[in-house]
Amino acid sequence: xxxxxxxxxxxxxxxxxxxxEPKPIKLNSDSCDNCKMTIxxxxxxxxxxxxxxxxxxxxxxxxMVKFAKSGTTVSTKAFYVNDYLQDNTLIDAKKAFYLKDGxxxxxxxxxxxxxxxxQEAEQYKTKLNAAPSSWDExxxxxx
Amino acid sequence: MKIILLAYxxxxxxxxxxxxxxxxxxxxxxxxxAAIAQSTDGDTIIVSNGIYKEGRIxxxxxxxLIGKNFPVLDGQNKxxxxxxxxxxxxxxxxxxxxxxxxxLEDPCGIRVxxxxxxxIENNIxxxxxxxxxxxxxxNCIIKNNTVKAxxxxxxxxxxxxxxWKSENLQIIANKISGHRDGIYFEFVTNSxxxxxxxxxxxxxxxxxxxxxxxxxxxxIFKNNGAxxxxxxxxxxxxxxxxxxxxxxxxxxxxxxxxxADSYIxxxxxxxxTSGIYMEGTSRIKVEKNVFKSNGxxxxxxxxxxxxxxxxxxxxxxxxDISTNGSLVLNTFNSNYWDKYEGYDLDKNGIGDVPYHPxxxxxxxxxxxxxxxxxxxxxxxxLLDKSEKVLPSITPDNFVDNTPLMKSLPL
Numbered sequence: 001x002x003x004x005x006x007x008x009x010x011x012x013x014x015x016x017x018x019x020x021e022p023k024p025i026k027l028n029s030d031s032c033d034n035c036k037m038t039i040x041x042x043x044x045x046x047x048x049x050x051x052x053x054x055x056x057x058x059x060x061x062x063x064m065v066k067f068a069k070s071g072t073t074v075s076t077k078a079f080y081v082n083d084y085l086q087d088n089t090l091i092d093a094k095k096a097f098y099l100k101d102g103x104x105x106x107x108x109x110x111x112x113x114x115x116x117x118x119q120e121a122e123q124y125k126t127k128l129n130a131a132p133s134s135w136d137e138x139x140x141x142x143x
Numbered sequence: 144m145k146i147i148l149l150a151y152x153x154x155x156x157x158x159x160x161x162x163x164x165x166x167x168x169x170x171x172x173x174x175x176x177a178a179i180a181q182s183t184d185g186d187t188i189i190v191s192n193g194i195y196k197e198g199r200i201x202x203x204x205x206x207x208l209i210g211k212n213f214p215v216l217d218g219q220n221k222x223x224x225x226x227x228x229x230x231x232x233x234x235x236x237x238x239x240x241x242x243x244x245x246x247l248e249d250p251c252g253i254r255v256x257x258x259x260x261x262x263i264e265n266n267i268x269x270x271x272x273x274x275x276x277x278x279x280x281x282n283c284i285i286k287n288n289t290v291k292a293x294x295x296x297x298x299x300x301x302x303x304x305x306x307w308k309s310e311n312l313q314i315i316a317n318k319i320s321g322h323r324d325g326i327y328f329e330f331v332t333n334s335x336x337x338x339x340x341x342x343x344x345x346x347x348x349x350x351x352x353x354x355x356x357x358x359x360x361x362x363i364f365k366n367n368g369a370x371x372x373x374x375x376x377x378x379x380x381x382x383x384x385x386x387x388x389x390x391x392x393x394x395x396x397x398x399x400x401x402x403a404d405s406y407i408x409x410x411x412x413x414x415x416t417s418g419i420y421m422e423g424t425s426r427i428k429v430e431k432n433v434f435k436s437n438g439x440x441x442x443x444x445x446x447x448x449x450x451x452x453x454x455x456x457x458x459x460x461x462x463d464i465s466t467n468g469s470l471v472l473n474t475f476n477s478n479y480w481d482k483y484e485g486y487d488l489d490k491n492g493i494g495d496v497p498y499h500p501x502x503x504x505x506x507x508x509x510x511x512x513x514x515x516x517x518x519x520x521x522x523x524x525l526l527d528k529s530e531k532v533l534p535s536i537t538p539d540n541f542v543d544n545t546p547l548m549k550s551l552p553l
Contacts, residue, residue: 026296031369040299
């Protein structure tokens with residue numbers, strides 16, 4: 001019995017080490033790992049998790065892409081971005097819908113906003129006078 | 144003579160045209176909006192004491208708006224309070240409170256839209272999302288305003304004085320506290336920030352982004368979340384400022400990132416986690432500054448080059464200098480280091496032995512911050528001393544060849 005519990009516990013512990021869940025960004029306290037600025041806007045933040053399970057936080061989606069391409073760290077396992085409509089909520093970057101430019105003003109002028117549904121993105125496209133974008137477009141836009 | 148006469152009559156005619164419109168609770172005109180509607184270019188509107196809840200007040204004529212005894216313009220947490228949409232407007236002597244707190248728009252106490260020669264003077268702004276917002280404007284003066292908000296960590300709040308895509312601005316003698324960034328410059332050129340006090344802001348006291356050819360002189364930046372940041376900019380002059388009490392993991396007196404051709408002269412950095420943090424900076428001269436009682440006097444990352452650090456005083460810092468690599472492309476000359484233990488046999492005021500400002504332990508903690516636990520332990524002191532004699536881990540060209548024996552009178 002003890003052995004079973006022990007094995008289960010180990011699995012749990014190992015699982016938690018390897019978690020794909022993003023850590024919440026602490027606004028006005030955490031700083032961007034790419035540009036060093038303190039993250040203060042919960043609409044444009046981003047986070048990536050490396051293959052080794054390290055978390056890096058960013059104040060702009062552009063900063064995350066630049067960081068991921070800079071070779072500072074091992075390859076990335078997961079990307080997360082802030083939902084533009086919910087304050088400081090991280091969603092999976094590859095499943096998000098994006099808008100760019102228009103009146104979107106992000107901290108480091110990446111000017112991309114992420115939405116969790118296509119509907120919301122469509123709705124805000126006219127409101128923000130923005131153009132549609134995608135994760136691939138964003139990933140290829142920044143060096 | 145004729146010209147003088149002509150000028151006299153001209154000025155007289157101008158005086159005759161311009162009217163003074165009075166607004167007050169006991170006067171025929173009760174609202175500022177009505178007064179603006181009646182006015183023409185060149186008029187002066189004087190508003191007496193009282194509380195005015197008129198929603199968003201739009202100034203679309205070239206007028207002077209003066210408040211007597213600080214009349215209160217209350218946005219009732221719904222909207223922008225005062226919008227300036229005309230050239231040559233003067234706004235003076237108002238207390239502007241409670242702009243909206245929307246997340247998608249940026250409601251402001253006072254906002255200037257694409258205009259020039261606007262003067263905003265002697266106002267009190269309290270509890271607004273953004274305080275004063277200058278957008279795409281020229282030749283504006285923002286003077287003697289008190290801008291206050293109550294932002295906290297984990298909360299979205301705007302900047303105190305936010306300037307975007309503007310030129311020739313003068314930001315003089317304002318007091319800003321409790322906003323995200325006290326003063327924020329983005330794409331602002333040829334402007335000056337002089338004699339302001341920016342303290343207790345959530346993020347930066349002053350924040351420069353992509354703003355070239357500016358100067359900030361004789362300001363006090365105290366106790367802000369992360370100090371002052373000057374980023375992605377060139378040709379900025381920073382004179383006579385105080386950077387004080389910016390404590391925290393990612394807090395700096397002054398954060399320099401991707402900046403070039405600038406001059407940091409006669410500033411005082413005291414009681415900060417790091418006095419100056421430099422990354423990707425080049426061709427900067429740091430002269431006659433005082434670094435006192437900081438955790439780190441200066442952190443110079445290996446990505447910096449051609450910076451000149453001359454004639455500064457380093458006093459009572461835990462570490463004077465720190466760096467993250469072995470590449471040294473910056474020069475240190477004739478600084479005073481209170482940790483210098485050399486001698487001066489020829490009595491010329493310059494130490495005869497070069498000084499290595501980078502201590503072994505500073506290098507160790509840079510790569511392994513938790514090593515800080517061992518600070519001031521016997522072994523570390525021993526290692527530090529031996530490193531001083533025979534540099535092995537610290538780069539040996541990280542050196543001040545002419546260290547001063549006495550501190551400079553700064």
